Amino acid sequence: MADLTTLSQLALQLLQQLISIPSFSKEEDRTADLIDQILQQHGVGTHRKLNNIWAWNKHFDASKPTILLNSHHDTVKPSSGYTRDPYDAKIEDGKLYGLGSNDAGGCLVSLIAVFLYYHDKEDLKYNFCLATTAEEEISGVNGLELIIPELGKLEFGIVGEPTLMDLAIAERGLMVLDCTAYGKAGHAAREEGENAIYKALADIEWFRTFRFPKESEVFGPIKMSVTIINAGSQHNVVPASCTFTVDVRVTDAYRNEEVLEIIRQHVTCDVKPRSIRLKPSSIDKNHPFVQAGVALGRKTYGSPTTSDQSLLDIPSIKVGPGDSARSHMADEFIYVDEIAEGIALYIEMLNKIV
Numbered sequence: 001m002a003d004l005t006t007l008s009q010l011a012l013q014l015l016q017q018l019i020s021i022p023s024f025s026k027e028e029d030r031t032a033d034l035i036d037q038i039l040q041q042h043g044v045g046t047h048r049k050l051n052n053i054w055a056w057n058k059h060f061d062a063s064k065p066t067i068l069l070n071s072h073h074d075t076v077k078p079s080s081g082y083t084r085d086p087y088d089a090k091i092e093d094g095k096l097y098g099l100g101s102n103d104a105g106g107c108l109v110s111l112i113a114v115f116l117y118y119h120d121k122e123d124l125k126y127n128f129c130l131a132t133t134a135e136e137e138i139s140g141v142n143g144l145e146l147i148i149p150e151l152g153k154l155e156f157g158i159v160g161e162p163t164l165m166d167l168a169i170a171e172r173g174l175m176v177l178d179c180t181a182y183g184k185a186g187h188a189a190r191e192e193g194e195n196a197i198y199k200a201l202a203d204i205e206w207f208r209t210f211r212f213p214k215e216s217e218v219f220g221p222i223k224m225s226v227t228i229i230n231a232g233s234q235h236n237v238v239p240a241s242c243t244f245t246v247d248v249r250v251t252d253a254y255r256n257e258e259v260l261e262i263i264r265q266h267v268t269c270d271v272k273p274r275s276i277r278l279k280p281s282s283i284d285k286n287h288p289f290v291q292a293g294v295a296l297g298r299k300t301y302g303s304p305t306t307s308d309q310s311l312l313d314i315p316s317i318k319v320g321p322g323d324s325a326r327s328h329m330a331d332e333f334i335y336v337d338e339i340a341e342g343i344a345l346y347i348e349m350l351n352k353i354v
Contacts, residue, residue: 002116002117004117004340004343004344004347007113007114007116007117007343008113008339008340008343010109010113010116011109011110011112011113011339011343012096012109012336012339014034014038014109014112015089015096015101015105015106015108015109015334015339016089016096016098017034017089018031018034018035018073018100018105018108018109019086019087019088019089019096019098019099019100019101019105020087020088020089020098021034021087022075022087022099023073023074023075023100024074024075024076024077025074025075025076025134025135025136025137025138025140026074026134026135026138026140026142027074028051028073028074028134028135029051031051031073031074032048032051032052032053032073032132032134035053035073035112035132036048036053038112039053039055039112039130042116042119043058043119043120044058044115044116044119047150049146049147049150050134050142050146051073051074051134051135051142052131052132052133052134052142052143052144052146052147053131053132054129054130054131054132054147054150054151055115055129055130056127056128056129056130057115057118057119057120057121057124057127057128058119058120059120059121059122059124060127061127064124064125064126064127065125065126065127065153065155066126066127066128066129066151066152066153066154066155067126067127067128067129067154067155067156067157067158067350067354068129068131068151068154068156068157068158068312068314068316069111069114069115069128069129069130069131069157069158069160070111070130070131070132070133070144070157070158070159070160070308071104071107071108071111071132071133071159071160071161071320072104072108072132072133072134072135072136072137072143072144072308073100073105073108073132073133073134074134074135074136074137074138074143075099075100075103075137076099076103076137076328078099078330079328079329079330080330081329081330081331082330082331083330083331084097084331086098086099086332087099089101091336094335094336094337095333095334095335095336096333096334096335096336096339097331097332097333098332098333099332100332101322101332101333101334102162102322102323102326102327102332102333102334103161103162103322103324103326103327103328103332104136104160104161104162104320104322105334106162106320106321106322106334106338106339106342107160107161107162107320107321107322107342108132108160109339110160110320110321110339110342110343110346111130111158111160111320111346112130112132113343114343114346114347114350115128115130117343117347118350118354124354125353125354126155126353126354129151129152129154131144131147131151133147133308136307136308139277139278139306139310143308143311144308144311144312145277145311148311148312154312154314155314155315156283156287156289156314156315156316156317157309157312157314157315157316157317158289158316158317158319158346159307159308159309159312159316159317159318159319159320160318160319160320161307161309161318161319161320161324162320162321162322162323162324162326162327162334163303163318163319163320163322163324164321164322164323165298165319165320165321165338165341165342165345166298166299166300166301166319167290167293167294167298167299167300167301167317167319168300168301168302168303168317168318168319169218169282169283169285169290169300169301169302169317170216170218170219170251170252170280170281170282170283170302170303171252171280171281171282171302171303171305171306171307171309171310171318172219172249172250172251172280172302172303172304172306173249173250173251173256173278173279173280173281173306173310174247174248174249174250174278174306174310175248175250175256175259175260175273175274175275175276175278176245176246176247176248176273176274176275177245177246177248177260177263177271177272177273177274178243178245178271178272178273178274179200179203179243179244179245179246179267179269179270179271179272180241180242180243180269180270180272181196181197181199181200181203181241181242181243181244181268181269181270182196182199182240182241182269182270183195183196183197183198183199183238183239183240183241183242184238184240185237185238185239185240186237186238187236187237187238188235188236188237188238189236192238193238193240194238195238195239196231196239196240196241196242197231197232197239197242199242199268199269200229200231200242200244200269202268203267203268203269204226204229204244206266206267207224207225207226207246207267208224208226210224210266212253212254212259212262214253214254215251215253216251216252216253216302218251218252218282218301218302219251219252219302220251221251222248222249222250222251222253222254222259223248223249224246224247224248224249225246225247226244226245226246227245227246227247228243228244228245229242229243229244229245230242230243230244231243248263249304250279250280251280252280252281252282253280254280255279255280256273256276256278256279256280257276260273260276277310277311278306278310278311279310279311279312279313280310281309281310281312281316282315282316283315283316283317284315285300287315287317288352288353289317289349289350289352289353290317291352292348292349292350292352292353293319293345293349295352296345296348296349298319298345303318305324319346320342321334321338321339321341321342322334322338322342
């Protein structure tokens with residue numbers, strides 16, 4: 001077990017190496033190779049499926065609960081506003097620049113350091129499972145979702161995303177609904193047909209005004225927004241169909257399936273979700289890990305953005321070094337001190353429970 005200074009140096013060096021390797025979603029094979037190599041160099045037995053690498057602590061005990069440590073090593077493509085080489089991991093004025101440095105490289109290397117800190121320890125109350133995963137930026141099916149069945153039973157998860165080390169104790173889920181109202185075509189000059197737009201309007205008004213009975217303690221009500229409408233082919237034809245799209249931000253008060261069922265009970269249009277994979281997630285504010293963070297002065301909040309946390313069916317928390325406001329920005333950076341602080345805070349919170 002290395003000391004915190006050594007772990008922070010290891011994490012920083014690894015992040016600089018990761019930044020230098022392009023790792024767009026679905027193209028993370030080289031960063032997966034590097035992570036696999038680094039872990040094995042530190043005596044960790046690793047497992048791999050496509051571009052996902054995972055491992056358990058050395059003294060894994062199946063009779064104990066397991067904590068998941070997860071973050072991703074894929075990145076978006078650099079925006080056109082970059083003035084620097086996005087793969088040149090330079091440190092200037094205490095900032096480490098580079099694509100993926102903040103989202104989520106700093107979190108990833110910090111959690112790898114935390115895992116190494118605990119890897120050889122005996123007599124822990126919990127096991128640790130480290131999962132460094134792919135395709136997070138595109139909510140892909142070959143990332144964390146692919147390997148969840150391989151990870152065994154998990155007690156709760158820590159998902160590394162930049163939160164300034166504050167505690168995102170809940171995250172909204174997302175459903176995109178494609179809705180179609182059906183009528184009957186006819187000539188607009190005569191009393192013919194059944195106008196699908198008018199039928200859609202009644203359902204659109206329901207989406208605008210309906211309030212679900214249960215509300216989240218963190219987020220309040222579920223938010224539904226109609227964002228696209230299409231109907232008609234020419235001015236003198238009553239449209240036979242009207243399609244519209246609804247963006248539904250599901251809170252931790254419901255499961256996606258419940259929300260979909262309630263919607264279908266109230267509207268007359270055909271409702272087809274593009275996916276119900278991106279689930280709302282949360283952890284009890286009284287959970288020992290959360291309370292350990294609060295005792296260290298960390299704030300709790302609900303995150304409006306979606307991450308791989310949405311793929312987990314266990315209590316989970318999103319927390320990590322860096323600032324979400326810097327994610328996907330040109331000339332992305334993370335402060336070097338944020339990485340060292342993140343490692344120390346992760347360990348200080350975990351020490352309260354493990």
